[in-house]
Amino acid sequence: MGFRKKNKSPPVLSHEFVIQNHADMVSCLAMIILLGLMFEVTAKFAIMFITVQYNIISLNTLDPVNLYQYGPKDVATVFFYLLIAVILHALIQEYILDKMNRRLHLSKTKHSKFNESGQLAAFYLFSFVWGSSILTAEDFASNPTFLWEGYPHTHMVFQVKFFYICQIAYWLHAIPELYFQKVRKEDIPRQLYYICLYVVHITGAYGKIVCVFNNFCPLQTG
Structure with missing residues (x-):
């Protein structure tokens, strides 16, 4: 789709041009955000898009643990990984x-149905493998009671937060893909x-179920 070379290029900024080159344009936008890390003036803004935000330190155990909360800055992070999802979508398609x-x-x-099923199959497989690794690493699989003990939970480890960010970004990216993939109106x-x-x-x-840690443990902002 976006990366394919065409013999005849449609008019610039026409619908067909955007559809054919959307992955290239999105790649440029993602690259601009990444380049922002190279300059001190823009780095603090660029890092908000690329890394997960709201890092805190739990002092509930002997060794401090890095945890994360959610907040409005997550919108920027979701947006960046939405761009990554569009690029990966185009690569799988192409x-x-x-x-x-x-x-x-x-x-x-x-x-059309084959493309839809193929994209979803790739995403579901990736999500299953990643989700299973989180369940194993955080002992949810061996002790399922961690899922509801101390509910409602307000803090999460990095892998859990990043998993949520990527899941939200993927499903949001699917909305513009309806246009990019020329999905039939019906x-x-x-x-x-x-x-x-x-x-x-x-x-x-x-927003409500994040990770299994005591809500009242002493925390320090990281």
């Missing part, structure tokens, strides 16, 4: 799904419905 489509010779209807309501459900539920969970 180098995997499009090649498979050409071999299978699918109709337009099946082609398919948009169905896809938009489950995308919005994911966004609402994951964002709601992120």
Whole structure:
């Protein structure tokens, strides 16, 4: 999609131009944010997009533990990883799904559904592996009571927060992808419905269910 070279370029800033080159444009925007780290004046703003925010230190144990809260600055972080999701979406489409489509010779209807299913399958597999590693690393798998002890939880470890950020970013990126992928009008309501459900539920969970630590442990801002 975005990375493919075309023999004939459409007019600049036309709909077709944006659709064909959206991944390149998004890559440039992400690169500008990354370049902001190189300059002292812009570094404090760029780092807000790239790294997770609201770091705190728990003094509840012998060894201080880095935990994280949620807040409005997370919007910037979600935006940056939304850009990354758009780029990865284009790469999967370009180098995997499009090649498979050409071999299978699918109709337009099946082609659209195949692309949708392929993208979701890749994301679900990645989420399953990452989520399973978090459950194992944080002992949720061996002791499920950690999931509800001390509820409501207000602090989370880095992996949990970053997982939520990436999940929210992915489902938000799926909204502009409806345009970039030229999804048929009759398919948009169905896809938009489950995308919005994911966004609402994951964002709601992120705001209320974060990680398993005592709410009243002494904390210091990091």
